[in-house]
Structures are given as structure tokens and as C-alpha cells.
Amino acid sequence: xxxxxxxxxxxxxxxxxxxxxxxxxxxxxxxxxxxxxxxxxxxxxxxxxxxxxxxxxxxxxxxxxxxxxxxxxxxxxxxxxxxxxxxxxxxxxxxxxxxxxxxxxxxxxxxxxxxxxxxxxxxxxxxxxxxxxxxxxxxxxxxxxxxxxxxxxxxxxxxxxxxxxxxxxxxxxxxxxxxxxxxxxxxxxxxxxxxxxxxxxxxxxxxxxxxxxxxxxxxxxxxxxxxxxxxxxxxxxxxxxxxxxxxxxxxxxxxxxxxxxxxxxxxxxxxxxxxxxxxxxx
Numbered sequence: 001x002x003x004x005x006x007x008x009x010x011x012x013x014x015x016x017x018x019x020x021x022x023x024x025x026x027x028x029x030x031x032x033x034x035x036x037x038x039x040x041x042x043x044x045x046x047x048x049x050x051x052x053x054x055x056x057x058x059x060x061x062x063x064x065x066x067x068x069x070x071x072x073x074x075x076x077x078x079x080x081x082x083x084x085x086x087x088x089x090x091x092x093x094x095x096x097x098x099x100x101x102x103x104x105x106x107x108x109x110x111x112x113x114x115x116x117x118x119x120x121x122x123x124x125x126x127x128x129x130x131x132x133x134x135x136x137x138x139x140x141x142x143x144x145x146x147x148x149x150x151x152x153x154x155x156x157x158x159x160x161x162x163x164x165x166x167x168x169x170x171x172x173x174x175x176x177x178x179x180x181x182x183x184x185x186x187x188x189x190x191x192x193x194x195x196x197x198x199x200x201x202x203x204x205x206x207x208x209x210x211x212x213x214x215x216x217x218x219x220x221x222x223x224x225x226x227x228x229x230x231x232x233x234x235x236x237x238x239x240x241x242x243x244x245x246x247x248x249x250x251x252x253x254x255x256x257x258x259x260x261x262x263x264x265x266x267x268x269x270x271x272x273x274x275x276x277x278x279x280x281x282x
Contacts (some may be wrong), residue, residue, distance in 0.1 A: 003171040003219045004227075004269060009181045012174065012268055013048070016166060019266040020052035023164050024139065031138035035129055035159075036060040036080060036087065038072030039198060042143040043079050043189040044175055045166045047182045049141055050083045060087040061132060063125040065096060067204055075190045082188045088132075092124050099124070122158030130161060139163035142263055147172040149262065150222050151212055151248065152255020160262055168265040171223060172198070172215040212251070213244060221248055226271040 002009060024030065032049050036042050049058045062076045073089070080087040099120055100107075107116075133140045142162025144154050149168055154160045167175055179189050198208040198215075212218060221240060224230045232245045 001173040001216070001219075002177045003173045003223050006227075007268065009177050012170070013178060013181060015268050016048050016266055017052045020049060020141075020164070020166065023264075023266070024053065027139065027163070029137070029139050031057045031059070031136065032141050033059045033061060033129060033132050033136070033138040034141040034143060035125055036062050036076040037143075038062075038068075038075035038079075038193060040175055040179055040189070040193055041145055041167060042076075043193050044179050044182065045141050045143045046079060046083060046085065047179075047188055048166060050085060055084040058083070058085045059132070059136070059138060060085055061129060062087060062089045063092050063128060064089070065091070065121050066093045067121075067206070071192060071196070075193045078190045079188070079193070082190075090128055092121060092128070095124050096121055119155045119158060122155035124158075126155075126158040126161040133163075141166050142168065144168055144262075145170055145172055145175050146226075147212070147215055147219055147222060149259070150226070151218070151251040152258055153208070153212055153251075154258065156258055156261055160258065162263045165263050165265045168262070169268045171219040173219045213247060217244060218248065221245065227269055 004012065007015075020032075024032070030053065032053055034042060034045055034049065036046060046058065046060060060076070060080050062073060064073050077087070077089075100117075110116075129140050132138065140162045142160065142165040144160060144165060145167050146169055148154050149165075167178075170178065176194070179194055182188050183194075199206050208215075221235060221244070224235055225232070232249055236242050236245055
């Protein structure tokens with residue numbers, strides 16, 4: 001479902017492609033690198049980058065962990081093949097286990113699984129992507145979307161790293177609509193990427209819905225607050241669930257510090273992701 005209804009999907013796509021081109025021209029850079037997870041966000045960013053820069057200037061890196069599913073890896077490979085881009089596959093399990101071994105004495109009283117172990121994997125991936133960026137003079141494209149950024153669903157110095165955030169002004173619903181538009185003439189983004197439940201794959205069986213409200217519920221509320229300028233009190237009066245509004249307010253409030261540390265965003269709207277007091281229920 002398109003959330004930014006003030007634009008057509010064609011306008012969104014052309015703005016982002018032109019934005020990538022202008023940003024790279026301004027940086028006097030030609031090459032881009034990004035992590036390919038097999039998910040919808042990285043697939044859309046890769047496709048936009050190829051449209052903007054050409055397939056020869058885009059490189060993908062797949063960074064599977066022990067929690068990555070085989071179908072996600074295959075989806076990432078199929079996407080790269082469909083786009084005609086080069087790629088590497090660098091499993092991170094051994095690197096992660098070495099980190100955990102080194103942290104044994106530090107974590108000895110906190111052996112239970114937590115967000116620390118999840119974020120460590122994301123930061124290992126970010127380090128590898130930045131190593132490639134430095135070595136091959138390629139700008140790292142960030143693949144986080146606006147729904148995630150508003151609710152803090154991202155890891156500082158991990159999957160929030162990058163030189164430019166390509167889809168950070170698009171809600172998850174917009175990302176799906178853009179993916180279908182990219183596939184309008186032929187299958188570029190694998191169908192299984194479009195149909196599977198979104199997941200960071202940082203623990204067994206993880207789904208985005210474990211941490212966030214369903215995007216179908218989340219996106220319209222975020223849009224009403226950001227682009228619509230409404231308060232949660234107004235939304236409650238309009239019939240939105242009070243518990244859902246409180247949950248979203250809590251998520252945005254707890255993660256506001258991250259907003260101050262993100263890379264530049266390709267904006268399509270007049271309400272880019274910045275911390276706003278109206279995100280909070282008082």
C-alpha cells in the first residue's frame with residue numbers, strides 16, 4: 001500500500017534515482033556497495049542504484065549468519081544475477097564467534113541471549129561493508145526505511161551505517177509498492193522476497209513483527225504524525241487504538257537518540273526523519 005499518496009510511484013522512483021545520481025556526482029564518486037540480505041529493502045535499493053549508476057558500478061555483499069535462511073541467501077543471489085551486478089558472499093558466523101569468545105569474561109554474568117548479540121552481528125556486517133567501501137573507493141548505500149527509523153528498529157554503527165540513506169523517507173508500504181513497480185516489466189526482485197515476512201534474521205525465527213506493530217497498522221500512524229502533523233491525542237479521537245498509539249510513542253521516544261547519528265537522507269517529502277516532540281504521548 002502506497003503511504004505517500006501525495007506522489008505517484010513513478011515520481012518517487014524518479015526522485016530517488018535522480019537523488020542517487022546527484023549525490024554521487026557531488027561526491028565525485030562512481031561506485032556503490034551495499035549489503036544484500038535477501039530482503040525487500042536491500043533489493044529495492046540495489047535496483048535503484050543500478051538504474052542510477054549502471055550495473056557495473058554497483059557491488060553487493062551477502063553477509064549470512066547462522067540465523068540466515070537458505071532462501072534469503074538464494075534470493076540475494078538471484079537479485080544480483082537479475083541486476084547483473086558483482087557480489088561476494090562473506091559468512092559472518094566465525095567472526096561473530098570470535099567476538100563472543102573474546103567477550104566471555106565481560107559477558108560471564110549475562111549469558112542469556114539479548115539485543116547485544118543481535119547488534120553485534122549487525123555491526124560486524126557494517127564493518128565489513130565499510131572495509132570494502134574504503135578499499136575500493138565505493139560509497140556504502142544504506143537500506144533502512146522510514147518505518148524502521150521512526151521506531152528505532154536499526155543498529156547504530158551497524159545497519160544504520162552508510163554514506164547515504166536511499167529509502168529512509170519511504171515507509172515500508174512505499175517500499176513494497178516501489179518493488180512492484182521495479183518488477184512491472186520483468187522479475188528483477190525475486191517474488192519470494194516480495195511475499196515472505198520481513199525479518200532481520202538476527203536470532204532463530206525472528207520477524208519484524210516481534211518488535212514492531214504490523215506495518216499495515218504502523219505506517220498510517222507514522223505518516224499522520226510526520227507528514228500530517230497530527231498528535232497522538234488527535235489520532236485517538238479519530239478512533240485509533242490507544243494501546244497501539246502508546247506502543248508507537250514508546251518506541252519512537254526510546255530511540256530518538258539514534259536519529260541524531262544517521263547519514264544524510266534522500267528526501268522525497270517535506271517531513272524527513274528528525275526527532276519531534278509530537279512523537280511522544282505526554
